[in-house]
Amino acid sequence: MALPVFLILAAGAVFxxxxxxxxxxxxxxxxxxxxxxxxxxxIYLMIGFPxxxxxxxxxxxxxxxxxxxxxxxxxxxxxxxxxxNPRISTIAPLAMGLLFGLLAVVLPDMPVxxxxxxxxxxxxxxxxGGKELANYLFGRHLLTFEATSLLLLAGIFGVxxxxxxxxxxxxxxxxxxxxxxxxxxxxxKEPPLVGAGSEGVAS
Amino acid sequence: MDFRLxxxxxxxxxxxxxxxxxxxxxxxxxxxxxxxxxxxxxxxxTSLILLGALGAGIEQYISLSPGSFRxxxxxxxxxxxxxxxxxxxxxxxxxxxxxxxxxxxxxxxSWLREEDRPAYGEYQCLLLLFPIGTILLIGARNLMLAFVxxxxxxxxxxxxxxxxxxxxxxxxxxxxxxLLGAFAAAIFLYGSALIYAGKGxxxxxxxxxxxxEGLPAPVGLAALGxxxxxxxLFFKASVAPFHMWTPDVYQGAPTPITAxxxxxxxxxxxxLLITAARLFPHEIxxxxxxxxxxxxxxxxxxxxxxTDLKRLLAYSGVAxxxxxxVAYCAIALGQGHQDAHTAIRAILYxxxxxxxxxxxxxxxxxxxxxxxxxxxxxEGIRGLGxxxxxxxxxxxxxxLSLAGIPPTAGFWAKYQVFAAALxxxxxxxxxxxxxxxxxxxxxxxxxxxxxxFEPAPEEARIPAAGFAGALTLGLSGAAILLFxxxxxxxVDPLIHIRL
Numbered sequence: 001m002a003l004p005v006f007l008i009l010a011a012g013a014v015f016x017x018x019x020x021x022x023x024x025x026x027x028x029x030x031x032x033x034x035x036x037x038x039x040x041x042x043i044y045l046m047i048g049f050p051x052x053x054x055x056x057x058x059x060x061x062x063x064x065x066x067x068x069x070x071x072x073x074x075x076x077x078x079x080x081x082x083x084x085n086p087r088i089s090t091i092a093p094l095a096m097g098l099l100f101g102l103l104a105v106v107l108p109d110m111p112v113x114x115x116x117x118x119x120x121x122x123x124x125x126x127x128x129g130g131k132e133l134a135n136y137l138f139g140r141h142l143l144t145f146e147a148t149s150l151l152l153l154a155g156i157f158g159v160x161x162x163x164x165x166x167x168x169x170x171x172x173x174x175x176x177x178x179x180x181x182x183x184x185x186x187x188x189k190e191p192p193l194v195g196a197g198s199e200g201v202a203s
Numbered sequence: 204m205d206f207r208l209x210x211x212x213x214x215x216x217x218x219x220x221x222x223x224x225x226x227x228x229x230x231x232x233x234x235x236x237x238x239x240x241x242x243x244x245x246x247x248x249t250s251l252i253l254l255g256a257l258g259a260g261i262e263q264y265i266s267l268s269p270g271s272f273r274x275x276x277x278x279x280x281x282x283x284x285x286x287x288x289x290x291x292x293x294x295x296x297x298x299x300x301x302x303x304x305x306x307x308x309x310x311x312x313s314w315l316r317e318e319d320r321p322a323y324g325e326y327q328c329l330l331l332l333f334p335i336g337t338i339l340l341i342g343a344r345n346l347m348l349a350f351v352x353x354x355x356x357x358x359x360x361x362x363x364x365x366x367x368x369x370x371x372x373x374x375x376x377x378x379x380x381x382l383l384g385a386f387a388a389a390i391f392l393y394g395s396a397l398i399y400a401g402k403g404x405x406x407x408x409x410x411x412x413x414x415x416e417g418l419p420a421p422v423g424l425a426a427l428g429x430x431x432x433x434x435x436l437f438f439k440a441s442v443a444p445f446h447m448w449t450p451d452v453y454q455g456a457p458t459p460i461t462a463x464x465x466x467x468x469x470x471x472x473x474x475l476l477i478t479a480a481r482l483f484p485h486e487i488x489x490x491x492x493x494x495x496x497x498x499x500x501x502x503x504x505x506x507x508x509x510t511d512l513k514r515l516l517a518y519s520g521v522a523x524x525x526x527x528x529v530a531y532c533a534i535a536l537g538q539g540h541q542d543a544h545t546a547i548r549a550i551l552y553x554x555x556x557x558x559x560x561x562x563x564x565x566x567x568x569x570x571x572x573x574x575x576x577x578x579x580x581x582e583g584i585r586g587l588g589x590x591x592x593x594x595x596x597x598x599x600x601x602x603l604s605l606a607g608i609p610p611t612a613g614f615w616a617k618y619q620v621f622a623a624a625l626x627x628x629x630x631x632x633x634x635x636x637x638x639x640x641x642x643x644x645x646x647x648x649x650x651x652x653x654x655x656f657e658p659a660p661e662e663a664r665i666p667a668a669g670f671a672g673a674l675t676l677g678l679s680g681a682a683i684l685l686f687x688x689x690x691x692x693x694v695d696p697l698i699h700i701r702l
Contacts, residue, residue: 140286143286147348147352157325172369180371183372
């Protein structure tokens, strides 16, 4: 009984995750991400972590996704032109497909410790799950938890630094384009991605 | 569960506390200052914070060395014991990385002043975040904490690389580094997940266990995960064939940041390679000497053809990762306590010397490059020996040390690495390493020839360096000579590294 349900949920998670990357419209990507979160929550539920499943839905599918959607709506996104890069678009998927195909063959034969109860948070199921999880997070991993706040600071700060307009975005872009032109005059080199500075990071 | 932090815990985390409080302070003060005041207030403040963290690291080192007065006792409380490594090993890492960050900060002060709109606050806050991430990575006893540390310093580096948004090269380098780095981080996580699935724990085994029990074979999922995890680490250490990003990113990043990347990232990656040595799958251990040989060949062959000095140093960095891996073979494949012990010390010595040397080399490049935005080629350093004897002397010393020629520290670093590999029976890797460094002589000596035996171009103008930049160059040049003539100055402190 458990196996088919797991397979459906796992396939769903992979399908939605792939769509997050493949879709061109950012809003669609976000909605697919919600789908992937739901499937993951289902898997947590199956392996006996109801509390974690609830958190996954409340925090990720709820709060964080709303934030994502807000940001996407607030950004002024233009329709993206389909880009052609034949070399990457054939080799990379093939390589990844091979890798994951190999993993799919190898993985099922291997013993899994978590399912047999040797995992560190194996006791986090049931009604007491919240307490166990909190002990784990704020006890053993207190330092990791605090370090995460620095990581978030670095991330947010980095985005602000890269996306901030010191002059105006137009002036910045113009200078970037000038520099690129000047460079391609001096040396014969393929010009790098244009406009990746402010806009690429902001989105 | 006991949630109290003890005084020892705070003592163990002191460098981190100073750095993180300092980073937030710089960020806040930056808000309230006017443009002119920033250049006067923020650089000295950052120096002070980094010096404080460096001092804390040295103090930790002293109190952890055997025979010292221990206050009150150096045992961590229940909260930190499972997750933090309060050992000389960590203290050495903290000293190295705070020193690197301080040197990079000093190199970049005069360089920043020449920018259009120097972003002091942003730059320095990110510069302070870098050692935080790397020290977390080094001290972690748990892969989860190590990952958070890895991400902190990587994010800081991505942003620092791409900070000059109007330069196409910087944007290109930032984007490339970010995409590949994010991919490597995902691989690291995937490997950790598999290790957890296989072993039920993310703890990194004790350093001592490496030498007591040798490398036991992780089996099944954990072995697979370990292999995948090491891919990510090899990427960070720019070991061939995972080095593809190195030349482009080194070339595009601002020169002081390139110095930070080449020294700091490599140091952190090798520290984690040492602590994670027991996670490496047994079946593919023979791959390590092969990777070392490939790195040495690819790095040296690539460097031969370069005319751009930053790209040349990037390829030389790949070769040096190869030399470090030669010593790493002794940990991974050597038998017993003595081999691992010698090899770990050799690697740490090499990292320290390579850090000093590369900081000197990139410091000179940052000095010469500035403003003029042109790529720095052999053309740019022609006749520098007459135009600016100080700069030329430091660069010449750095080149000699990278090549491994006797009166410099680089010679002893290479000697120790190859000796460690030979005593562990890794003859092939050591011989290829020695041959590789002979090939390397060619391009390092080319630098010397350009410096002293070629006429200077007419219109060449050398910008004036600030005091801090000149001090850093002078200190690192002196250190290269000092540790070359008295290697025991640097060897002795490493003896206390307990296994």
